[in-house]
Amino acid sequence: MDACRAAAPDSYRRGMTKDQTKNQTKEPAVALRAATKSYGTVRALDGIDLTVRRGETVALLGRNGAGKSTAVSLLLGLDEPDGGRVELFGGTPEQAVASGRVGAMLQEGRATPRVTVREVVSFVARTYPSPMPVAEALALAGLTDFAERRVGRLSGGQAQRVRFAIALVGNPELIVLDEPTTALDVEARQEFWEAMRGYARRGNTVLFSTHYLEEADAYADRIVVLDAGRIVADGTGEDLKRAAGGNLVSLDLAGSPTEWLATLPGVVSVEIRGDRARLRTEDSDTTVRALAARDAIRSLEVTRASLNDAFLTLSHRTRERLEPAR
Amino acid sequence: MITAYVRLEVRRALREAGFVISTIGVPVMMYLLFTNLGGQNEPEWRAAAMVGMAAYGALGAALSLGNGVAEDKSTGWLRQLRITPMTPLRVVTGRALTGAVVVLPAITGVLLAGGLLNGVHMTARQWVTVAVTLWLGSFPFALLGLGNGYRLTPQTTGVVNVACTLGLTVVGGLWFPVALFPDWLRAVSGFTPTNRYAELGVAATEGTVPGAATLAVLLGWAALFGTYAAVSYRRSARTV
Numbered sequence: 001m002d003a004c005r006a007a008a009p010d011s012y013r014r015g016m017t018k019d020q021t022k023n024q025t026k027e028p029a030v031a032l033r034a035a036t037k038s039y040g041t042v043r044a045l046d047g048i049d050l051t052v053r054r055g056e057t058v059a060l061l062g063r064n065g066a067g068k069s070t071a072v073s074l075l076l077g078l079d080e081p082d083g084g085r086v087e088l089f090g091g092t093p094e095q096a097v098a099s100g101r102v103g104a105m106l107q108e109g110r111a112t113p114r115v116t117v118r119e120v121v122s123f124v125a126r127t128y129p130s131p132m133p134v135a136e137a138l139a140l141a142g143l144t145d146f147a148e149r150r151v152g153r154l155s156g157g158q159a160q161r162v163r164f165a166i167a168l169v170g171n172p173e174l175i176v177l178d179e180p181t182t183a184l185d186v187e188a189r190q191e192f193w194e195a196m197r198g199y200a201r202r203g204n205t206v207l208f209s210t211h212y213l214e215e216a217d218a219y220a221d222r223i224v225v226l227d228a229g230r231i232v233a234d235g236t237g238e239d240l241k242r243a244a245g246g247n248l249v250s251l252d253l254a255g256s257p258t259e260w261l262a263t264l265p266g267v268v269s270v271e272i273r274g275d276r277a278r279l280r281t282e283d284s285d286t287t288v289r290a291l292a293a294r295d296a297i298r299s300l301e302v303t304r305a306s307l308n309d310a311f312l313t314l315s316h317r318t319r320e321r322l323e324p325a326r
Numbered sequence: 327m328i329t330a331y332v333r334l335e336v337r338r339a340l341r342e343a344g345f346v347i348s349t350i351g352v353p354v355m356m357y358l359l360f361t362n363l364g365g366q367n368e369p370e371w372r373a374a375a376m377v378g379m380a381a382y383g384a385l386g387a388a389l390s391l392g393n394g395v396a397e398d399k400s401t402g403w404l405r406q407l408r409i410t411p412m413t414p415l416r417v418v419t420g421r422a423l424t425g426a427v428v429v430l431p432a433i434t435g436v437l438l439a440g441g442l443l444n445g446v447h448m449t450a451r452q453w454v455t456v457a458v459t460l461w462l463g464s465f466p467f468a469l470l471g472l473g474n475g476y477r478l479t480p481q482t483t484g485v486v487n488v489a490c491t492l493g494l495t496v497v498g499g500l501w502f503p504v505a506l507f508p509d510w511l512r513a514v515s516g517f518t519p520t521n522r523y524a525e526l527g528v529a530a531t532e533g534t535v536p537g538a539a540t541l542a543v544l545l546g547w548a549a550l551f552g553t554y555a556a557v558s559y560r561r562s563a564r565t566v
Contacts, residue, residue, distance in 0.1 A: 077408075078405065102409065109405065109406065110401040111401070113397070114342060115334065123330050
């Protein structure tokens, strides 16, 4: 695997010299500073600070309407922020896009009628200063067999691959993907991420939005959780699980009272289901020791909080925090 | 970059059966019908009708540019173009050039029918002058089409473009000679861009120079349509 990594083709990275490599580490690929955006009375982004370093793969995770697509629009320069700043590679998004450093796969968008896959991908390649060979982009996107087909006659999943090829073919340093895998089946999804990983390995920066937790956890170096237009968490999957209150300790109550459970060391929250208590704890070892000291370890079970739990807890907190303001 | 874009858009336009039929097939057919039925077979009428029908075909082709733009707006293709290194100015210019290319088959189709089937006689130089004049004169209509396309939804653009084509064609006297019009309509006709556009072509067939009034009216409309296109584009750029 590592040998494979070392051999990953780097030939068409725009003639990178040592100086440029040094230069590249200066400005982050993406920087949003206190960015806000409202549509009418809806506050889509409520002051976002986000920095993506070069070479990172970052997931923007959130439910529908959390502000993911708005963030993507702002950083591609498709929309202007109401307040705050948006920078790509230390310049404006327009500059970065015009110089061919950015490729993007937008959500929705119906297929462009009356063009073949090869025609549209070749055309986009022509607009970039140092594109990859069209055949390679088609192969990476799994489109080699469909190259001569009209884009308008492809299935949803195939059309999504075309958008992926379009994002990739310019050989950009930063690739932005807005919910890239929604129309793909499991197998295609796996192939897609395989291609994406290969692309990131060449030192490129990848930013993708998703509402699939597993996807964010499996393919991103860092997960940024958005909720109601704010960043509620930023870190690795592990960080998020910890932030949401690490482990889950459950035990049988056997009719004993429950008030004292919340006072145990490490416990963040207590949930009673029938005769069983579920304690969310930041330090399961200490909690279990305290329980053992009280001899309350009937059918004791310690489980890792899932990322799903973490996500729900994190977004729940924001809503609680926002509630009094309303 | 821009030639690649124009090539792509021209291909897309010519692959649309509706476009080819309405901008080449219909004008050629109408020209042959109008000049061979009902005994109106004088050579001058054949030449004048040829220019009128070629102008009608070019008008339809130039305006239909807007249909393509409106469609691209709704499918997200314009949005996709905005995140390629092509600048918005290049995209609009490329679109206008596409318009300049797709009016050519409409013009040559009717001119060929005139020369080969209807026996219209002109010197080689006159043929070229007519073709080039009609080609250049179609530019203001491409701007009108672009303005509609950037401003309106695909459905509305289609309807508005058909209305513009028919209205400007009839009032401008492209189908029926202005001589048949009542006085008041003839007066109105003189202010339409289509009437003056056909006059350019007719002057070319007669080997004369178009009058100052003709050029002034055409330039006025070109400025108006150009402004309309620019304003519509700027407005849509915010939402596309």
